[in-house]
Amino acid sequence: xxxxxxxxxxxxxxxxxxxxxxxxxxxxxxxxxxxxxxxxxxxxxxxxxxxxxxxxxxxxxxxxxxxxxxxxxxxxxxxxxxxxxxxxxxxxxxxxxxxxxxxxxxxxxxxxxxxxxxxxxxxxxxxxxxxxxxxxxxxxxxxxxxxxxxxxxxxx
Ligand code: SF4
Ligand code: SF4
Numbered sequence: 484x485x486x487x488x489x490x491x492x493x494x495x496x497x498x499x500x501x502x503x504x505x506x507x508x509x510x511x512x513x514x515x516x517x518x519x520x521x522x523x524x525x526x527x528x529x530x531x532x533x534x535x536x537x538x539x540x541x542x543x544x545x546x547x548x549x550x551x552x553x554x555x556x557x558x559x560x561x562x563x564x565x566x567x568x569x570x571x572x573x574x575x576x577x578x579x580x581x582x583x584x585x586x587x588x589x590x591x592x593x594x595x596x597x598x599x600x601x602x603x604x605x606x607x608x609x610x611x612x613x614x615x616x617x618x619x620x621x622x623x624x625x626x627x628x629x630x631x632x633x634x635x636x637x638x639x
Contacts, residue, residue: 556599
């Protein structure tokens with residue numbers, strides 16, 4: 484798998500950043516919305532979204548997927564598929580649904596929504612870990628090239 488493939492692009496990337504949920508010509512600020520208002524998360528018929536993969540859904544401009552929060556992050560997780568055992572721990576524990584997994588196979592990180600909290604690294608059980616934190620500006624190829632070796636068990 485190439486580094487580009489690890490950064491699976493979601494459909495929402497096409498319109499993310501176009502609308503910010505703040506006061507403007509066409510949109511109300513979050514504190515101006517009338518109580519009981521409904522902001523649709525999807526365009527058109529949303530009856531099938533539960534059966535669609537994230538990149539297949541038609542997100543509305545009010546869905547959090549259309550906004551990137553990547554600028555919040557100062558460190559990022561890097562995924563090394565050569566060590567991963569597809570246990571799905573990271574997918575279960577990520578608080579921002581930013582682990583991309585399809586058919587129980589770990590694919591990579593959604594860098595538009597990952598906030599760099601490091602939880603995925605903490606719960607990864609492999610030796611060495613299949614996810615490690617690097618500076619936000621680290622080149623992915625350089626990060627993978629510097630991956631640590633397997634740690635040997637200490638003799639007791
Ligand atoms: S660093 Fe945090 S937000 Fe990003 S993928 Fe890992 S658990 Fe999710
Ligand atoms: S926790 Fe680690 S080994 Fe398990 S799926 Fe995630 S990256 Fe792979």
